[in-house]
Amino acid sequence: MRVFVTGATGALGRHLVPALVTEGHEVTATTRTPAKAEGLRAAGAAPVILDGLNRDAVIAEVLAAAPDVIVHEMTALASMRSLRNPDKVFATTNALRTQGTDNLLAAAAQAGTRRVVAQSYVSANARTGNLVKTEDDPVDADPVPGARQALAAIRHVEETVPRAAQEGIVLRYGSFYGPGASDVLLDVVRKRQWPLIGGGTGIWSFIEITDAAAATLAAVSNGAPGVYNIADSDPAPAAEWLPYLAGLLGAKPPLRVPVWLGRLLAGEFIVAQMTSARGSSNEKARKELGWEPRFASWREGFRAWVSG
Numbered sequence: 566m567r568v569f570v571t572g573a574t575g576a577l578g579r580h581l582v583p584a585l586v587t588e589g590h591e592v593t594a595t596t597r598t599p600a601k602a603e604g605l606r607a608a609g610a611a612p613v614i615l616d617g618l619n620r621d622a623v624i625a626e627v628l629a630a631a632p633d634v635i636v637h638e639m640t641a642l643a644s645m646r647s648l649r650n651p652d653k654v655f656a657t658t659n660a661l662r663t664q665g666t667d668n669l670l671a672a673a674a675q676a677g678t679r680r681v682v683a684q685s686y687v688s689a690n691a692r693t694g695n696l697v698k699t700e701d702d703p704v705d706a707d708p709v710p711g712a713r714q715a716l717a718a719i720r721h722v723e724e725t726v727p728r729a730a731q732e733g734i735v736l737r738y739g740s741f742y743g744p745g746a747s748d749v750l751l752d753v754v755r756k757r758q759w760p761l762i763g764g765g766t767g768i769w770s771f772i773e774i775t776d777a778a779a780a781t782l783a784a785v786s787n788g789a790p791g792v793y794n795i796a797d798s799d800p801a802p803a804a805e806w807l808p809y810l811a812g813l814l815g816a817k818p819p820l821r822v823p824v825w826l827g828r829l830l831a832g833e834f835i836v837a838q839m840t841s842a843r844g845s846s847n848e849k850a851r852k853e854l855g856w857e858p859r860f861a862s863w864r865e866g867f868r869a870w871v872s873g
């Protein structure tokens with residue numbers, strides 16, 4: 566198939582593009598940066614210089630490539646430092662999830678592109694009730710103040726893509742780790758700068774980055790329209806995974822801080838992630854996409870990441 570990958574140089578795209586090429590797909594891959602084009606060509610793709618927020622350019626390039634499938638992996642998370650004010654640090658990512666998505670959907674409609682696969686994130690899970698959510702569970706009706714726009718942007722992707730594309734697939738990724746993904750986490754855990762807040766009862770769903778790329782590759786061909794959780798099979802509380810990761814790194818155990826201090830140090834969003842977040846079940850993706858994570862648990866995945 567002809568596949569048009571936006572965000573092709575990002576944490577996920579750089580694993581996805583070669584995997585698509587190996588499968589025999591004809592890949593057009595976008596970047597805003599001419600200097601990155603050669604890397605995309607070396608990976609076997611036809612590079613295109615494109616800003617996802619430039620609607621006319623998006624439509625023109627998609628029409629020129631005439632893809633069967635568009636993959637939307639555009640975010641602007643690389644320059645992110647603190648999550649104290651998510652709506653501020655996610656502003657460009659939010660625009661890529663709203664305007665950027667709409668631009669690609671308009672282009673898909675004009676080019677007759679059948680399938681659109683778009684990136685979402687598990688943070689939209691409600692933070693009450695059962696500890697592990699499926700795609701049928703309601704999303705967070707009471708988002709943390711300061712993260713409302715970020716959540717609204719995620720919901721925009723989840724609601725418009727399945728509705729507007731002929732075959733609209735949304736992949737709600739767990740937290741990435743692995744080669745080239747979230748290396749900052751290793752750094753802060755090593756330096757004991759990521760404390761356990763409250764009881765560390767927030768449930769996290771992780772996904773190793775090459776497993777996330779493999780799920781995306783599967784979703785290019787498989788699966789009915791809708792939302793899919795792309796996470797490993799071992800949702801776990803922060804109180805389990807954080808000390809485990811510190812142990813693997815040979816670091817001292819994480820500091821423990823009460824919620825009020827966590828709020829002061831890291832802000833409400835991180836407090837929610839550490840104390841009340843819910844995990845995500847991967848059952849639907851494993852059943853319907855024909856995909857299995859290589860690392861079923863972050864335990865063995867973290868070990869490979871740290872020793873790699």
Ligand SMILES: NC(=O)c1ccc[n+]([C@@H]2O[C@H](COP(=O)([O-])OP(=O)(O)OC[C@H]3O[C@@H](n4cnc5c(N)ncnc54)[C@H](OP(=O)(O)O)[C@@H]3O)[C@@H](O)[C@H]2O)c1
Nearest residue numbers: 572574575576596597617639640641642643740741746747
């Ligand atoms: N679920 C998760 O946990 C999750 C999801 C995503 C990312 N992350 C983490 O966030 C960190 C950074 O992610 P990342 O490396 O993927 O970087 P990123 O800065 O989020 O960029 C992702 C991609 O989006 C593209 N992009 C950005 N703005 C664009 C625009 N206006 N138009 C078109 N394309 C645009 C970039 O392409 P060019 O710069 O080449 O134009 C890049 O390929 C990593 O540590 C990663 O693990 C986590």
